[in-house]
Amino acid sequence: MSPFKGQTGLKRILNASGYSLDGLRAAFTGEAAFRQLVLLNVVLIPLTFFLNVSRVERALLIAVCLLALIVELLNSAVEAAIDRISLELHPLSKNAKDMGSAAQFVALSMIALVWAVILL
Secondary structure (H helix, E strand, C coil): CCCCCCCCHHHHHHHHHHHHHHHHHHHHHHCHHHHHHHHHHHHHHHHHCCCCCCHHHHHHHHHHHHHHHHHHHHHHHHHHHHHHHCCCCCHHHHHHHHHHHHHHHHHHHHHHHHHHHHHC
């Protein structure tokens, strides 16, 4: 058992919420790509409520936008962990960062594809 897993119940939920907000703050202040995705979401998500689409389609349009934020958070976490280990150029570090970037590319492609399929 990890010594960092000491809290239970409501205290654990409050701590976890604080850590999550810290992560969102760190991503927003330190990651330009995250800020750009937030801006994209600020535009696209409200737009869904003005489109003539079903509730399920609206949910899909919103879900793919939020998924891109999730992928960017994970990509940034991988990059931070790799950089914490070493700033030295290494093929495995490059692979990890490139795969995170590829995941984000797929998520952004999914936004474009889902929006195109639903709206066109």
